[in-house]
Amino acid sequence: MTVMNMIQALNSAHDVMMERDKRVVALGEDVGYFGGVFRVTEGLQRKYGASRAFDTPISENGIVAAAIGMAAYGLRPVAEIQFADYIYPAFDQLVSEAARVRYRTASEWSLPLTIRSPYGGGIFGGQTHSQSPEALFAHVAGLKTVIPSNPYDAKGLLIAAIEDDDPVLFFEPKRIYNGPFDGFFDRPVTPWAKHPQAEVPDGHYTVPIGKAAVVREGGDLTILAYGTMVHVVLATVAAEGVDAEVIDLRTILPVDIETIEASVRKTGRCVVVHEATRTGGFGAELSALVQERCFYHLEAPVQRATGFDTPYPHSLEWAYFPGPVRIGTAIRKALED
């Protein structure tokens, strides 16, 4: 066990897998010599050579397409898109190709590729370094989407993604790379070292894709969250003094419906939280699933606390970010009646 922040944990996942499996290669803008703008791939080129950890041209479309080609050959590429906001030039390759090659070849080909990308706000990155595009990909048939919320899960999930035989989109909450941000922007941030989930095994382990974690047990209501928002929710629950059951989804698709259902059947109330824009967000899908499957157990309408339906504004970041006040309001509403 070593205490790691999320960057170190992700780096360790690469290292473990590149050591074990020659088919694993890392590629992306600034990924090679420099080790990535967030340093997730630091040291990999030095250790495994330039043909297994390398810089790519600035072409997200090219990066994903090349990763598809490498996966078709039989490698297990781990491609970095420097910011999730930059992923759109690769949309066609992801939606029309990566997601469908297994289906259209009746499994003759599968594409064991992982696309990693830092996402989310809270860093004053403006509208092109802050977005949360997970719902766009969850909407596509054939892409798995994973979002960790702590170093332990980040490493275990990334290893699981690399070992998965299907394309996995792996969105990394960059606001919590170095410490679990609780949404109280005016308070000092605690480093990961103080968090139990920063104890990370040095070797190989996996956290299964498709399995949520109950990070806080409770009976008053169920709160569904992922990524940065898990920490904001936990802090809000503490501040509001409610006995909430908090579920960290960890995988957006395929979502762990059993864990969600069991919790909502128990509590009868549900709040869904994400940082992404509200309309057509993944919260809409979660809300629909909960009412379809738990309607007769629900005591109140399912509430959503999300980002607003505007581009991510640079200066008004803390008015945009779904912080403790917005989440607290949703909790109180869900507890009415």
Place this chain on the structure above:
Amino acid sequence: MNDQPERPNRPALSLHVPEPEARPGDEADFSHLDIPPAGSVRRPDPHAPARETHDLVFTLVRVLDEEGKAVGPWDPKLDPETLRRILRDMMLVRVYDDRMYRAQRQGKTSFYMKSTGEEAVAVAATHALDRDDMTFPTYRQQGILIARDYPLVQMMCQVYSNRGDPIKGRQLPIMYASKDHGFFTISGNLATQYPQAVGWAMASAISGDSRIASAYIGDGSTAEGDFHAACTFAAVYRAPVILNIVNNQWAISSFSGIAGAELTTFAARAVGYGIAGLRVDGNDALAVYAATRWAADRTRANLGPTLIELFTYRVEGHSTSDDPSVYRPQDAASKWPLGDPIRRLKQHLLALGEWDEERQAALETELGETVRAAQKQAEKQGTLVTSTIDFPQDVRTMFEDVFAEMPWHLKEQQAQMVAELAAKRK
């Protein structure tokens, strides 16, 4: 891969991954560069067929020689007044950059990007265009706004995301926009502006207008698909556009070899599209001016686009979030053989007898004072607020301009946010 068939008669393949000439710890080495002497490159008639430029994509158009004399057929023969104006604008860009960089370091804003060493590619090129020609810049052509007299205070207000910011704090610092100054809104997503510039130029042609467009892209971003779309559309429709590639040789930590510069030049992309191409010393303000004017004259005559590679060097880090000393030699910028654009133009004016050290010193003082005064003015309207909710702007503006008219759901969310902030302030 593990079950690959034995093919004993075939050699094993290997992957080539480009590496720069020098890394930290090495001495910077530019000896591999082939730099022709100033004045040695011929100048075709602007109305010549595009193919007559195709040898020029492998050389370097240069005007200013080592002594600061303007030599050869590309000398634009500018009057001293224009030369002094270009010098002043380039100097102002540098003073402004230094000031705003420091403001970021003092925590007054989130981010900044300097254009040190690349002042000529924006300033001199802008002076070679008409005032109402349209530009589609990247994030490193603040010189266009300065050359077009955009108010300094307003530029700074954008950097500070404050009450005076004309785009209401919505964009990262340096992502300016101004219709009045022919400066299209900057995107943080790379290369998107390049085919948009071609579309603007096509519209000008469709409308029988006489204005042209000028687009900028970095060497690294030429790898994006949008670059290809731009060149293809520009070639097909002979769009009245100048396609500038600012080759400053570094895309954050990736050297230009990662964008394809090991085997050819960026200007050589013109050959494949059948359009005119020029490769130009980007630190030579006169060469930049002359090449831009050549391309402008050509495209105003309906002869289509020119792809211009402006060969320069990114002296500073990519941005305030970057530290180049971890991926390139410390002394690289100081050893860059094409020198500094400001120093070279100053030397030229001195050689002409149209400038002297006293006037230089006086101008430096004046620009320093101008920028300091502007900064004071700008800061009266606030600086970026990151750890409170005492925003300089009216928060309700967040929901404006998503659409021309605000739909019901945004009105609802706007009311929700106002209530939230009231709750937070309690």
